[in-house]
Amino acid sequence: MALVELTDVVKRYGSNTVLNGVSLTVEPGEIIAVIGRSGSGKSTLLRCINGLEPIQQGRIVFDGTVVNDPGTNLRALRQRVGIVFQSYNLFPHLSVEKNITLAPRVVKGMEPGAARELAGRVLARVGLAEKIDAYPDQLSGGQQQRVAIARSLAMQPQLMLFDEITSALDPELTGEVLKVLELMAREGMTMMLVTHEMGFARRVATRLIFMHEGRIWEEGRASEVLSKPRTPELETFLDAVLH
Ligand SMILES: Nc1ncnc2c1ncn2[C@@H]1O[C@H](COP(=O)(O)OP(=O)(O)O)[C@@H](O)[C@H]1O
């Protein structure tokens, strides 16, 4: 069974149609890279999938749960769908451990000892086990972003959504964050990521989606979509990002 299924999804802000009939199926273990111009609806797509934004038409199903059903418990859904943004949103006054364990303790009622152990485990997965007692301002931007990823992993999501998580980072810090994503991909995590890192998309993504004007304009294997654009819109976009 598909993990995520979108059928003819329409999302509007007032009279502005931001998603204009998006249909998409994501199988478990897929790594979907989403590219496209600013304003093409990439962030909105991710936000609709984990129920942060209501939709006006169509249907979104996550692992059998209809996300846009008014009766759906969105808090429970969001525990199963992690999302990480460009700005890491760590609490500056909390240690790395506390940032990571806040949700498991509050939402799942986890004991402090078990929570610290969990923090250690997810930090190890992002290569930061030794930073468990550090505070966010003692970490580089790349390290903070990796803590944000660890914080999401602590909820044991079935799907991870990443929205341009390396866009604010220097190139050398971008690499360390992408490495963590690559490791998660190899471990079988299902992921959708909005990214400008075409090399990464080519290497790691199982599928690439090009969004344009609120639609999936092209999709397919990253190597094929990137080397043989079928539409002038994708060609123009690639010219702009690759040169
Ligand atoms: N909260 C919002 N309220 C009104 N319009 C929004 C909101 N969020 C996004 N939009 C509009 O939706 C369109 C798509 O935005 P977005 O999904 O952020 O695009 P992308 O991530 O591809 O740059 C843009 O025209 C943007 O101005």
Ligand SMILES: [Mg+2]
């Ligand atoms: Mg965006």
